[in-house]
Amino acid sequence: MKILTRHALTLAIIGLGTAMFSCAPKGPKEAVTGGAASKVYVAPGQYDEFYNIVSGGFNGQIGIYGLPSGRLFRIIPVFSQFPENGYGYSEESKPMLNTSHGYVPWDDLHHIALSVTNGTHDGRWAFANANNTPRVARVDLKTFHTTEIIELPNSGGNHSSPFITENSEYVVAGTRFSIPIGDKTDVPISSYKQNFKGTISFISVDKTSGNMNIAFQLLTPGVNFDLARAGKGPSGGWFFFSCYNTEQAYTLLEVNASQKDKDFIMAVNWKKAEEYIKAGKGKKVKAKYAHNVLDEKTSMTTSTMMEEVLQLDPTELKDVVYFIPCPKSPHGCDTDPTGEFIVGSGKLAALIPVFSFTKIQQAIANNDFEGEFGGIPVIKYESALQGEVKKPGLGPLHTEFDDAGNAYTSFFVSSEIVKWNVKTLEVIDRIPTYYSIGHLCVPGGPTAKPWGKYVIAYNKITKDRYLPTGPELTQSAQLYDISGEKMQLLLDFPTVGEPHYAEAIPASLIQPNSVKFYKIEENAHPYAAKGEKEARVERKGNQVHVYMTAIRSHLTPDNIEGVKVGDDVYFHVTNLEQDWDVPHGFAIKGASNAEILVMPGETQTLKWKPLSTGVFPFYCTDFCSALHQEMQGYIRVSPAGSGVPLKFSTGKVETEATGGN
């Protein structure tokens, strides 16, 4: 009897185990089927088909990967200092990280928006948001440099950003945290309902230069803005924002912001807002925010502190902003390629509502409202709804689209991607991710012209997928083939930072425009030495400016004397090379900031403050030639007030000196 019981127990345990395994995502051996390796193999010397431009989350950077190989090509520092190349440390780039709070050398970069023309990728710029100290950055895809950062005033944290309109007219910036704004900001936290406001900034993008400017801000009731998408085609003049915490909770949001059955998608008629701005309905208010722009000709970044911003109050204008109820704290808010359908993803919901732009317009025309929230009309849920995707999975987050009328939604709680048809709202296929997917990306997925072919999952947990590296594990992405009816897992690849949103774009839209070097003739840096003849050292009070040149394989000047303790020494290094892929580096002993990398034809400046006397070596850090190890020099530092004269040379051999003093 005992034996029988034991057997039964064993069987039960086996049964239970089997059941558990069949619920959990299948192991890699089952998931990866034949042909996966050949589909991601990019032979040595061959190129990937797509660039994958991936947010770095808490590292404040952007990672550039190739698809389908998953190879990492570049890390672009955006909101974070980067000692590897001196970004945020060099005198030229420091102003890029200036804000109204002073120098903020870090941020939390969540989302990417690639520039579009007629709703289609044009390969010009990538925009990215700073979630912490609210900012939007623009990266030039010719140089892969961060060329502009604008701060957002009256924002508590820029999460709902930097989504873009179909001709790159605007990128938006919606605050995640509502806060008290204006003159009265020192108020009790418990006065949230009364004093806290949300803002959505519409940042205009200059068609030629790409330069950003806050065109206007919409004032909104105090809620949390999460994500957004512009309309396109018929809905091109509109923008859609998901918002949660319509409970207006200010503590234990986990519980208190999850009370209501429905929160909102906020629909904004931005064309109408533009009309009101033109008609002078905007109100100028005082606001302090930094606007930082890189001039590629001088390599210098200028930071300007702005003084005011134009605001529109939609409660006064009535026909600019509408709320649409959306179940359970909506997160993703995505418009399909036709612009007719808006997909809301309640992160606590077990269904996906799909709204119709046509129905929204009809509801507005018919005054089909269920009431108001904070002075803004609320459209009836049923009036705006096209239909619901039933039982798609648990915890829908984000939706991307392919070029064949299908949608791909990520499910965080059930760790899967679900493919469904936008017209029929029927689930077609589902595939596990490893593990806990957040954002996902189909090349061109948010545009009017998806390129299709792949979906990439950006996962929050990797657990047992990679060799362990202590308690902190690699972050990762997974590549799936979507060319057939069934999705197929092809590849896991590690990512730097924590990937949130990403976009993928055909290499052919970027590769031909890539800058290879800067023309030395066009270098307009005020401290450039355009040729060794211009290399020199100048003293201005306690500032010593070294106009230095670098070429394979020497620095000029490479012997400098007459520098004193207490001086500020500026090494302005000009790379005289005029060929692709020949950067030079510059580093000096005891530098408390970083090294700098100088691209061919460019000038970069490292500030160095000697604290003690002695002879300090400096050298090139980027292996440049067979004689790279010879690319070095010395600087002599004498005591403050010493009479050692300023002198500098290269290649000059003197008779042995008898001593400094």
Next chain:
Amino acid sequence: MKLFIFLLVLLSVSCAPDKPKTTEEYPDLTKSAPEAVITDPTKGIGAVKNVTLKTPIEQERVSRGLAIYEMKCSACHKLDETRIVGPGWKGVTKSRKPEWIMNMITNVEVMLDNDAEAQKLLELCLTRMPNQNVSIGDARDILEFMRKNDGEK
């Protein structure tokens, strides 16, 4: 003999790995392919086939050539015989044909890989002369400046 050289070049070309087409980053004349038939090896390899020199030397070219020299060349080439990174320029117009000099400036990668005289210099200097992206017109100005440096009037 010509046929032999032709075959040799063909052979070396066919041994080299095929580069992807998109790496042709300089569609201009600065990176022309090795020619199938090298008619006059003393003229080097490249787009420059025949240079006509004028006497007296062209002063406008000399001043433009000097400016380019100071920006792009002087870090490695002195105007006397001293070799620093590259050889000094004194006498270069006497020992090399004008075409060879201009091809060396504008087509340096191919010259260093295929021209016997350029390869001898590389063995001597041990640093590959960089491509400084000098146009053919600018190379002509540099050549005129070299003539002036060699005492021509």
